[in-house]
Amino acid sequence: MTIFVKIPPKQKRRPRTPANRLVAVLVYDGLCSFEYGCAAEVFGLARPEFNFDWYQFIACAVERGPLRATGGMSVTARGRLSDIAKAGTVIIPGWRGVDVAPAAPLLLALRTAHARGARLLSICSGAFVLAATGLLDGMRATTHWRYAQALRERYPRVEVDANVLYVDNGQILTSAGSAAGLDLCLHLVRRDYGAEIANQVARRLVIAPHRSGGQAQFIQRPMPRRDADDRLSRLLDGIGANPADPATIGDLARRATMSERTLLRRFRDATGTTPADWIAQARLDRARELLEGTALSIEDVARECGFGSAMTLRHHFRHKLALSPSEYKGRFGKKSS
DNA sequence: CGAGTCCGCCGCCAGC
């Protein structure tokens, strides 16, 4: 698998606050609680750890409450449809059914928001609502793989790609099923505030490091590639495939055909971290696989995944996982009889 | 744990 790195268009040292920080999330009868939760978790929590303004968050309902939500709850939203008119970002967290046509006032509100320049995001079956507005016509989009065929049939002008986590069309973004909504929301944070801030949000979410080595957001996209990004993408690809490969910064820079200084900068822009830290993370991932799935000794595992010695492996394990390799093996490894 | 060495990283600045 080849991975492609999405680099935010422009990134400064200081976070770039989006002009309109109001995020409106649609609440409807039959609300998908989890998809809603993804948006609320990323955009709706207080973040005192940041010394700059975070997003404002408002839940908007079309119908009068209380409304049903999956999981046996009923909810009432503070906001109304009119609040969508003020939002800089509108999120559709799923939809109550692929056969249920969205009400005309909702579609109008979304089209108006789009014309005003607001960004529209859908999670999972929320793509059906966006498609109903006609705004997805001629665009690439995605949805939950279970609904991809239905979306194609109902909206043949939408180019449905079921093999990606999300699609970023700039002003309109769609994501695949359920948890891919988190990836998309984090992607937007990355666009707005940069990779480092997005990583901090991800860390607080305690998202499994397996998804991306715990750092950057990858998009698997069979799209026209950006040549400028290609060199770095290839490099990250190589590190992931063979983390044991010992390489100095100089080696990496040569492989990526850029100077060391530029590599460091581009690396941070794309991943929010440094090469050494990234490689250590990749090696740790590899070490965990080996500890889980093989009977190799700690010493062998250390050698195999590129740490110089068992001591170094222990050090990184302690540091990143607050656990020793042998504890990890005992807990997650194969039963040794 | 500490001393010594190494080098990864980043601020700064100059050049294109």
Place this chain on the structure above:
DNA sequence: ATGCTGGCGGCGGACT
């Protein structure tokens, strides 16, 4: 001017 690049020097963390 602006934006990106690359070289230099130094600090601090990592490895011995």
